[in-house]
Amino acid sequence: MTTSTTTDMSTLLMIDSAFARDRDDAFSVIPLGGGRGWTVEVHIAGVCDVVELGSVADEQAFLRAETRYLPNRTIPMLGEAAEQAATLTADGSRTSLRVTGTLTPGGQLVDVTVGRGQIPVGRCVAVDHAEVPGILADPRHPLHSQLAAADAAAQVLLAARRAGGALAFYDLTRGWAANEDGAIVAIPDALRTVAYVIVQELMIATNEAVALWCVEQGLPVLFRNHRANPVAGSTDELMTEIAAASGDPDLFAKLRGRLLSTLRAAVYEPTVHGHYGLRLSAYTHVTSPLRRVADLINQRIIVAHLDRSPAPYTGDQLAALGADLNRRTRAAREAKKNRFKHADQRLVAQEAARDLAALDARTFHKVLKAEAAGLLRAELASELARRVDADLLTAPDVAVLIDAADRSWRPIQLRVLDTLADTHPEMAPSVVSVWRQAHPDQPPTDLEIRRNGADHNPLFAARATHLGIRGPWAIGSAKKPAEQAALWAAVRVQLTGTEPVDTEPDWPTTQHAPQPAPSPQPTTPPPVPHDPGSAVATEPHCPTDPGVLNLEGTKKSKALSNPTAWLMSLAQNNHQPPPEWEFHTDGPAHAPRFTATVHLAGHHAAADATTKTAAKTASAAALVEALFA
Numbered sequence: 230m231t232t233s234t235t236t237d238m239s240t241l242l243m244i245d246s247a248f249a250r251d252r253d254d255a256f257s258v259i260p261l262g263g264g265r266g267w268t269v270e271v272h273i274a275g276v277c278d279v280v281e282l283g284s285v286a287d288e289q290a291f292l293r294a295e296t297r298y299l300p301n302r303t304i305p306m307l308g309e310a311a312e313q314a315a316t317l318t319a320d321g322s323r324t325s326l327r328v329t330g331t332l333t334p335g336g337q338l339v340d341v342t343v344g345r346g347q348i349p350v351g352r353c354v355a356v357d358h359a360e361v362p363g364i365l366a367d368p369r370h371p372l373h374s375q376l377a378a379a380d381a382a383a384q385v386l387l388a389a390r391r392a393g394g395a396l397a398f399y400d401l402t403r404g405w406a407a408n409e410d411g412a413i414v415a416i417p418d419a420l421r422t423v424a425y426v427i428v429q430e431l432m433i434a435t436n437e438a439v440a441l442w443c444v445e446q447g448l449p450v451l452f453r454n455h456r457a458n459p460v461a462g463s464t465d466e467l468m469t470e471i472a473a474a475s476g477d478p479d480l481f482a483k484l485r486g487r488l489l490s491t492l493r494a495a496v497y498e499p500t501v502h503g504h505y506g507l508r509l510s511a512y513t514h515v516t517s518p519l520r521r522v523a524d525l526i527n528q529r530i531i532v533a534h535l536d537r538s539p540a541p542y543t544g545d546q547l548a549a550l551g552a553d554l555n556r557r558t559r560a561a562r563e564a565k566k567n568r569f570k571h572a573d574q575r576l577v578a579q580e581a582a583r584d585l586a587a588l589d590a591r592t593f594h595k596v597l598k599a600e601a602a603g604l605l606r607a608e609l610a611s612e613l614a615r616r617v618d619a620d621l622l623t624a625p626d627v628a629v630l631i632d633a634a635d636r637s638w639r640p641i642q643l644r645v646l647d648t649l650a651d652t653h654p655e656m657a658p659s660v661v662s663v664w665r666q667a668h669p670d671q672p673p674t675d676l677e678i679r680r681n682g683a684d685h686n687p688l689f690a691a692r693a694t695h696l697g698i699r700g701p702w703a704i705g706s707a708k709k710p711a712e713q714a715a716l717w718a719a720v721r722v723q724l725t726g727t728e729p730v731d732t733e734p735d736w737p738t739t740q741h742a743p744q745p746a747p748s749p750q751p752t753t754p755p756p757v758p759h760d761p762g763s764a765v766a767t768e769p770h771c772p773t774d775p776g777v778l779n780l781e782g783t784k785k786s787k788a789l790s791n792p793t794a795w796l797m798s799l800a801q802n803n804h805q806p807p808p809e810w811e812f813h814t815d816g817p818a819h820a821p822r823f824t825a826t827v828h829l830a831g832h833h834a835a836a837d838a839t840t841k842t843a844a845k846t847a848s849a850a851a852l853v854e855a856l857f858a
Contacts, residue, residue, distance in 0.1 A: 240354050240375060241272060243317055244424050247357040251296060251305065251519040252317040255325075255353050256431055258332075258379040267332045267382045271435045272317070272346050275324030276307070276518040277529045279315040282541055286311035294557055296520040305519075312519055319353045326515065326528055328435050332382050336389025341438045345535055361424035380423060383430040390433075394464045395508040398471050399426055402839075405475070409433075410455060411467065411492045411506040413485045432516045433507065439531070440511035444501055448534050449544060450527045451551050453512045454502040455495035460669040461488075464508065472821075476840025479591055483625060487666055494558065497523055497551035499544065523554060585612040594626055601633040610641045617645045620652070624659035628667060631660075631720055642724055650717035655797050657716035661695070671696065674719065676712055681736050690734035693719035701729040704736065707800070709807045778803050778830055778856060785857045792849035796829055805830045808852075810845055827852050 241255035257270040280286045286307045297304040305312045317323055327346030330338040356364070356372065364370045365377060390397045396411035401423070404416045416425060436453070443450050461467070467488070474480040495504065497514075504512040515531070518524040529541045542550065585608060588596065593616075600609055613630070616622050622645065630642055649656055661674045679690040679702075690704045691711040700719030705711035722728055778799060788795040796808045808829040815837075816822040824837040825844035834855055836847035 239270070240372070241270075241348065241352050242372070242375065242379065243319075243353050243355045244358060244361065244428050245355070246419055247355075247359075250303075250309075250316065251312055252353075252355070253517045253519045253524075254428075254432065254435075255317050255348070256379070258375065258382050258431075260378050260381075261331070264334060266334050267378055269330050269332050269338065269382065269431070269434075271328045271431065271516075272325035272348055273328070273435075273516055273528070274315050274317050274519055275326060275345075275528075275532075276315045276525055277532050278324045280307060280311050280525065282529065290522045290525060294522050294554060306522060307519065316519060317348065317353055319351060319355060322350050323348045326531065328438055330438055332385065332434070334385065336385045336392075338434050338438050341442055343439060343442045343531065343535070345532065356424070358420050358422050358424040361427070362422050365423070376427075379427050379431070383427040386430040386434050387426065390430075390508065391468075393508045396464050396467060396471075396506045398468065399429075400475055401425065403475070405481075407471070407506075409453070409504070409506055409512075410495050411461075411464070412488050413471065413481075435516055436514060437507075437509050437512055439515045439527075440501070440509075440513040443513065443531070444511050446534065448530065449499045449547060450513055450530050451497040451499065451523050451547065451554075452501045453495050453504060453514055453523075454498050455504040455506050455512075456493055456502065457505040458491055458493045461491040464506070473841060476842050479594070479623070479625065482591075483663075483666070487669075491669060494562065496555045499547045499551060523551075526550060585609065586615065590621070590623060590626075594623070594629070597626060598629045601629050601638070604635055605633070605637040605641065613641050614644060617648045622649070624656055624663050627656070627660045628664040631664065631724065632667075639724065643721065646717060646721050646724075650714065650721075653794060654710060654713040654717065655794055657713045657720075660720070661716050674716065676715065678708065678712070679734055680708075681734070688736060690736070691715035692734075695719040695723045698723045698726075698728050702734040704734060705801070706804045707806050710797075710801050778805070778832075780856065785853065788853045788857070789850055792853045793846055796827070796849050796852065800829060803830070808849070810848065812841060812844070832856065 239257045239259065241257050243252045243255045245252055253274050255272045257268075259268045259270075261267060280290065289308050289311075290306050293304065293306045296306040307315070315323075317325075325346035325348055327344050328341065330341040332338050354372065356376075361376060364372050365380060367373055387397055387399075396407045398405070398407040398413070400406070401416070401421045404418065404421050405413050406416050406425070406429070408414045440450075440452060443452075470484060474484045492506070495506070501511045503510050513527055514521060514524045515527050516524065518528045526542070526547075530547075533539065533541055585593065585596070593612075597609070597613075600606065613622070616626075627645060627649065630638070630645060633642065665671070665673055675694045677692045677694075680687055681690065682688040686706075688704060688706060689708045689711040690702045691708070691714070692702045693700050693712075693715040695716075698719070700715060700722045703711050703714035703718055705714065779802070780799075793808075799805075800807045808827050811826045811828070813824040813826075814821050815824065822837050822839060823841045823844040824835060825841070825848040826833055826835040827845075827848045829852065832852060832855065834848055834851035836844055836851050838844040838847055
């Protein structure tokens with residue numbers, strides 16, 4: 230006995246590339262009256278009705294495991310004939326696995342039903358990703374209302390996932406998104422529209438709904454389980470890091486690499502254990518049976534259950550299928566990782582043989598990282614000295630440099646640390662943070678803070694411990710400069726192995742000359758990052774006389790070349806607390822704008838930009854302009 234099939238005459242949208250030949254899914258989203266949510270209907274291609282268990286196409290699917298999309302051609306998992314017989318199309322009727330439910334305003338899919346579906350000729354409409362923004366902007370378009378409803382529903386689903394702590398990240402401008410495991414993956418150019426978010430969110434919701442339905446039915450399928458890795462950090466912390474690094478290509482690349490190495494891969498298992506990255510109690514794969522064999526396996530199990538037919542796989546067979554898919558996925562990931570690693574090593578070796586001074590920052594960093602494991606070449610030592618004097622070294626460069634273990638590196642290590650501690654004290658926390666990201670198994674660098682003196686003229690002492698070695702006390706008129714000096718000193722002591730014996734701060738006899746002395750301005754500050762989307766407040770607020778801050782002997786051009794570092798030095802030289810920034814985020818999730826407001830000695834200025842870093846720099850530049858006005 231088979232279950233009854235269900236048909237509906239509302240339009241089903243198939244959003245994919247205009248040239249796609251493997252359309253797995255189609256959906257309809259209809260608003261409910263009174264703002265009560267949406268009715269959601271998803272149809273998944275009935276591949277199991279076309280590809281019989283044990284057929285040639287079935288064997289091909291198990292051998293290939295998934296469709297492979299190569300630069301010049303596509304290798305269909307099922308083969309072309311079976312794929313075309315099962316793919317959803319506007320020109321022919323198709324059977325389907327039909328999932329319906331009500332999406333609440335809070336982002337929950339409730340009242341879910343799973344059953345067989347029958348899609349008549351003409352009910353499906355193909356929509357290219359590139360067409361969706363135009364349709365959404367044109368109320369007269371026949372698909373406008375349905376796509377607008379789908380867009381609104383997707384945003385509600387996304388907001389609910391983020392509120393639940395999921396690793397939910399999209400950057401359509403730069404072309405990045407978080408996949409289900411939390412790794413940051415590239416979005417193909419042709420898919421970088423809001424349509425990508427719509428499809429992703431609706432399919433994640435469908436996979437979750439079917440997984441929960443299978444749990445309720447007591448139906449073993451290949452659940453998609455993802456376990457947490459304790460060293461990866463919380464999802465909230467990771468989302469904050471992703472958002473902060475999105476405007477810095479080098480930092481973003483390093484963060485992507487760290488996520489790939491620390492976040493565990495999801496696995497297929499016949500028992501449900503939840504999904505850490507998506508923050509879901511149950512999850513599975515059913516929405517891509519044309520392209521992924523796990524989805525085909527699950528569809529066979531579900532349809533057999535609906536038809537009251539014998540199960541296509543025994544419990545042992547299902548467990549073995551999941552284990553085999555996990556093994557093959559691990560092997561493919563490792564092979565891909567090794568290919569990229571070997572290709573990168575060849576490239577770095579070629580670049581290292583070139584003129585080091587001609588290398589850009591990213592390539593130089595790769596060369597430095599590759600050579601830090603061995604003896605220091607004289608050419609590299611000279612280039613490191615040149616770059617630190619020219620203010621060209623970055624925090625990741627320094628983090629790699631202090632890891633070099635051979636004694637031949639010690640003189641240049643100390644030269645770089647001493648130079649940056651003098652010219653860029655504010656870089657110390659960044660160096661320690663980057664080092665920590667590369668060594669999640671090591672204890673964090675701890676800071677101990679003491680305070681002395683009167684409330685109107687306090688002194689602060691800081692002492693840091695790096696890799697178990699405690700550095701000397703550093704004393705300053707503000708807390709932040711003392712912490713920065715302490716971090717530099719602790720790293721230096723760890724390299725030299727000369728742990729100080731002082732147990733208490735050596736407070737100065739007069740509070741008019743705190744030690745260490747305020748660091749001078751950077752001699753050759755790096756250029757200010759340019760953000761074409763930034764906007765600076767035209768009238769920064771200055772409630773007190775700018776003369777309160779001594780600008781004698783300073784040059785506006787130098788201040789503007791690195792305004793953030795210059796403001797920090799200015800505060801130290803005038804015995805003022807360091808500048809503080811407030812941030813406000815506005816705009817849609819896929820294209821946020823950040824407004825930064827900087828405060829220093831009663832002065833403040835604001836600016837906004839498309840990244841947090843650019844907004845911070847622009848606000849600092851605005852305050853510099855105000856102080857020199």
